[in-house]
Amino acid sequence: MSPGAIHITTQPQYLADRSAPDEQHYVFAYTITIKNTGSERVRLMSRRWLITDANGKIIEVEGSGVVGEQPRIAPGEQYTYTSGVSLETPVGVMEGSYTMALDDGSEFQAPIDAFRLALPNLIN
Numbered sequence: 001m002s003p004g005a006i007h008i009t010t011q012p013q014y015l016a017d018r019s020a021p022d023e024q025h026y027v028f029a030y031t032i033t034i035k036n037t038g039s040e041r042v043r044l045m046s047r048r049w050l051i052t053d054a055n056g057k058i059i060e061v062e063g064s065g066v067v068g069e070q071p072r073i074a075p076g077e078q079y080t081y082t083s084g085v086s087l088e089t090p091v092g093v094m095e096g097s098y099t100m101a102l103d104d105g106s107e108f109q110a111p112i113d114a115f116r117l118a119l120p121n122l123i124n
Contacts, residue, residue: 008112046098054091055089087117090118
């Protein structure tokens with residue numbers, strides 16, 4: 001199965017009530033929807049994120065599954081979860097990939113396109 005059979009959409013949101021701009025602490029939530037448009041069931045095994053803030057600081061995050069789960073996604077189904085990240089700047093970018101496994105044990109990378117984390121109305 002090709003990585004193109006996994007369609008990933010992202011929806012970031014600034015969390016003003018959890019942020020402290022005076023202390024360079026900006027918190028964002030992001031909701032990810034992973035849709036399996038392929039013909040085989042997949043399991044999300046791990047994630048890898050590259051998070052870059054406006055100062056050029058890069059944080060790399062790797063780990064098993066997402067939000068404590070390694071979901072199985074059948075053909076035509078989708079899985080949605082929400083997680084969060086904090087930055088020292090009001091703007092940043094996240095991108096990465098999921099390692100997906102088929103039932104036969106073979107694995108492939110499903111890329112996650114870069115998406116912007118930004119305070120509302122900060123950038124037009």
